Amino acid sequence: MSPILRFEQQVLARVRQQELLNEHDRVLVAVSGGPDSVALLHLLCAWQSQLNLVLHVIHMNHGLRGEESEADADFVQTLCQQLDVPCTVQRLNLQLEIQTRKGQSTQSVARDLRYAAFTQVAHEHDLTKVALGHTSDDQAETVLMWMLRGAGSVGLSGMPAFRAPHFIRPLLGVLRVEIVAYLKKNQWSFRIDSSNASPQYRRNRIRQELMPVLKQFNPKIVQALSRQANILREESEYLDQVASQALASVLLKADVDRVVLNQVTLSGLPRSIQRRVVLLLYRQVTRTNVHPPFDCVEAIVDLVNRSTSGLVLQSHGIRVRRDYKEVYLCAVEGETLFHLPPSHPILPLPVPGVLSWPLTGQTLEACLVDRLPDNWKNDPSCVFLDADHFTHDLVIRQWKSGDSFYPFGMNGQRKKIQDFFSDIKLSRTKRSEVPLVVAPEGIVWVAGFRPDHRFRVMKDTRRFIALKLGSEFPAPSL
Numbered sequence: 001m002s003p004i005l006r007f008e009q010q011v012l013a014r015v016r017q018q019e020l021l022n023e024h025d026r027v028l029v030a031v032s033g034g035p036d037s038v039a040l041l042h043l044l045c046a047w048q049s050q051l052n053l054v055l056h057v058i059h060m061n062h063g064l065r066g067e068e069s070e071a072d073a074d075f076v077q078t079l080c081q082q083l084d085v086p087c088t089v090q091r092l093n094l095q096l097e098i099q100t101r102k103g104q105s106t107q108s109v110a111r112d113l114r115y116a117a118f119t120q121v122a123h124e125h126d127l128t129k130v131a132l133g134h135t136s137d138d139q140a141e142t143v144l145m146w147m148l149r150g151a152g153s154v155g156l157s158g159m160p161a162f163r164a165p166h167f168i169r170p171l172l173g174v175l176r177v178e179i180v181a182y183l184k185k186n187q188w189s190f191r192i193d194s195s196n197a198s199p200q201y202r203r204n205r206i207r208q209e210l211m212p213v214l215k216q217f218n219p220k221i222v223q224a225l226s227r228q229a230n231i232l233r234e235e236s237e238y239l240d241q242v243a244s245q246a247l248a249s250v251l252l253k254a255d256v257d258r259v260v261l262n263q264v265t266l267s268g269l270p271r272s273i274q275r276r277v278v279l280l281l282y283r284q285v286t287r288t289n290v291h292p293p294f295d296c297v298e299a300i301v302d303l304v305n306r307s308t309s310g311l312v313l314q315s316h317g318i319r320v321r322r323d324y325k326e327v328y329l330c331a332v333e334g335e336t337l338f339h340l341p342p343s344h345p346i347l348p349l350p351v352p353g354v355l356s357w358p359l360t361g362q363t364l365e366a367c368l369v370d371r372l373p374d375n376w377k378n379d380p381s382c383v384f385l386d387a388d389h390f391t392h393d394l395v396i397r398q399w400k401s402g403d404s405f406y407p408f409g410m411n412g413q414r415k416k417i418q419d420f421f422s423d424i425k426l427s428r429t430k431r432s433e434v435p436l437v438v439a440p441e442g443i444v445w446v447a448g449f450r451p452d453h454r455f456r457v458m459k460d461t462r463r464f465i466a467l468k469l470g471s472e473f474p475a476p477s478l
Contacts, residue, residue: 020129032193033075056125058121065195077089092113127166137175240276243273243277243280249265279291292318296358304327357396386465
């Protein structure tokens, strides 16, 4: 048996073991033109006669790379003509969608639009599966992304090989080097997305900077992380079963627009199962497969366990109300709010590190840099400070009465935070949402507004800390 045929049969055996494909399946293949998706298409064509598959390709043109995006679309269409596979090219008005979805990242919006298009085209052509070209390397990068965010077993489970109702990832157990070798042996061409080299995206930095370092400690780190994801997914699925049984025991009423729970019974469950119940309820009431940030889940669990009645929390599309011995949950639309008096989150921010601020869903990121970018003074959402002027045991918290700092630009004059907010005419409802970056030496940055004068960059500064306030966390790349 030739090496090429052996590879095709090895991957097919794994696909059959996972029951990702059945005979006579009608498969929509997502092909970007990159090596992974091109290899996936060739593999499906090789399996077509064995499984009696019907194939249809979809290519998403995001229009973000100008002529390069158009060339990708032309390449995929030509490839499909050569393979005699019908092809649908979908063009996304991504910029318009980004404007209407404020607070979401470009990648998150693009992913949502892609999956919506996949589902629509699959329905239009009566297709039973949608095949995606994610590999073991993608899985490892996804696990690391969520690990850096402090995710639990749900995030660390990575991407599933099958995601209901019809998404499959036949290459999830295949290494990227195997994919490239398969293409080169067959002399099949593919496209390279130039944005994959951009350090703008965290996934690219993980691939280019972190993975090479980890491979020095474990040359098979990709396989190790993929194995870890599989183990955690199995354990996570078991915990979901336990949580489903627990949910049945605490559910008092479930209407179309709300769920009512027994607070006494729910608060008596182990906290780990409480979190799982919240995750199940979140997906149920919002009718999505998206997980809310960990801090949002923790706030809901805290609301359940506190003795105070009348508390209300509204965040990330869900509203939770505690009324004596009952807890009410429903989905909401509109501005993300967060009301949970008098609890004040205090979250550690490692350097380097990143966290989600639960009051707004925004990210706060800290890292050490060797030099300043040319436009370092022009972005109010990012500040650069002297790394040697304060201790790096940073925490993020709300302002409290008596807080003061030395606003940059006021020649070292001290000012109360309350007066600073009044000066910039920030409404009282917004003041409690502003995250403060605090070191043992004092307030370092009123995030998004003003750094502290004491920690400013000076001529003799040699080490810098960059603090960035960003949009909300994206979901794991799927």
